[in-house]
Amino acid sequence: MTKSGEIILIASFICLFSLFGVIQAEGEAPAPTQTQTQFRVEGRVFCDVCRVLFETRLSKPMSGAEVRLQCRNQTDDSETFTVEGKTDDDGIYSLLAERDHENEICETILVKSSMDDCNEIPNEKFTKESARITITNKNGIVETTRHANPLFFFKKEVSPECTQVFKELELLPEEIDQN
Numbered sequence: 001m002t003k004s005g006e007i008i009l010i011a012s013f014i015c016l017f018s019l020f021g022v023i024q025a026e027g028e029a030p031a032p033t034q035t036q037t038q039f040r041v042e043g044r045v046f047c048d049v050c051r052v053l054f055e056t057r058l059s060k061p062m063s064g065a066e067v068r069l070q071c072r073n074q075t076d077d078s079e080t081f082t083v084e085g086k087t088d089d090d091g092i093y094s095l096l097a098e099r100d101h102e103n104e105i106c107e108t109i110l111v112k113s114s115m116d117d118c119n120e121i122p123n124e125k126f127t128k129e130s131a132r133i134t135i136t137n138k139n140g141i142v143e144t145t146r147h148a149n150p151l152f153f154f155k156k157e158v159s160p161e162c163t164q165v166f167k168e169l170e171l172l173p174e175e176i177d178q179n
């Protein structure tokens, strides 16, 4: 047998065995129950160049931003779950929350910026900006991917282009009135 023939034969064996492994694993897996559901929490992180805490056309998706998903017991406020992650090239994070988090307060918060001139974590009423999410399907929501509200790092100084954006935003109520 040629060298390449041998390699193909070995490769085929490996494939066959891994296939058996998969079949076996599937056969042994316990029937999934409600409590074993995994949830994925997704959201976007922006550099908020206008310091307004909402998305404008100037908001820049931030890649490599560090975020944390944390859950607390609703009754005694103790920490029940925490996981950290980073945003991808599009400024999107995707965190895995194992098990159901009914009766817990879960939120995503900013941990660390990847931009030197846009690293201020906004404070809202003396608490850090956060995005609340419910991580349970006991409320009838079957979808296991949850979308959190976007999170914003403040740029140190408001960009000059924001003046125009503010004008555009102020025009909106007038336009609505005319219709």
Ligand SMILES: *[C@@H]1O[C@H](CO)[C@@H](O)[C@H](O)[C@H]1NC(C)=O
Pocket (backbone or CB within 6 Å): 073, 074, 075, 076, 080, 102, 103, 104
């Ligand atoms: C929350 O805390 C209370 C009181 O300590 C406890 O009885 C309850 O089981 C906890 N709930 C969760 C979801 O951990």
